[in-house]
Amino acid sequence: MKNLFVILLASVLSLFINDVNAQKSQETIIIKTKIYCDHCMQCNSCGKNIDFGIRNNKGIRKVKINPENNTITVTYRSDKTNPEEIRKAISEAGFDADDIKASPESYLKLDECCKAK
Numbered sequence: 001m002k003n004l005f006v007i008l009l010a011s012v013l014s015l016f017i018n019d020v021n022a023q024k025s026q027e028t029i030i031i032k033t034k035i036y037c038d039h040c041m042q043c044n045s046c047g048k049n050i051d052f053g054i055r056n057n058k059g060i061r062k063v064k065i066n067p068e069n070n071t072i073t074v075t076y077r078s079d080k081t082n083p084e085e086i087r088k089a090i091s092e093a094g095f096d097a098d099d100i101k102a103s104p105e106s107y108l109k110l111d112e113c114c115k116a117k
Contacts, residue, residue: 025079026061031087033095035067037113049110053093057081072097 033050047065050072054063059080064073074086090097094106094114107115 025077026075027078028062028073028075029083029086031072031074031083031090031097033070033072033090033097034116035065035070035095035114036116037111038067049093050090050095053089054086057085057089060086 035047047067050065051063054060054072054074057076057080059077060074061077062073062075065071066073072090076086087097087100091100092103092106094102094108094110096102
């Protein structure tokens with residue numbers, strides 16, 4: 001019975017320590033982009049596409065797209081991903097990400113409303 005208690009206690013402590021370490025490695029970045037449509041959060045090739053593309057990276061905790069400010073705020077675990085990977089994912093979704101231009105192939109797949117006029 002003592003052994004079972006010790007194992008259970010060690011497991012709980014291990015989960016707690018991992019959670020604390022995960023919170024310590026969490027960071028947030030704000031990425032400038034260009035969103036052209038006025039309904040991007042409902043559009044399948046805009047808001048949802050950006051969100052899905054970013055969330056494919058491990059360690060993504062939160063994504064907030066702000067079409068009015070043309071920014072994407074991403075909270076992520078720095079031990080799982082990094083800003084370069086996040087910017088690359090946005091580019092592969094067809095949108096600019098700071099200095100990284102949108103992938104031409106992905107940009108062509110966007111709905112017309114999501115492209116520059």
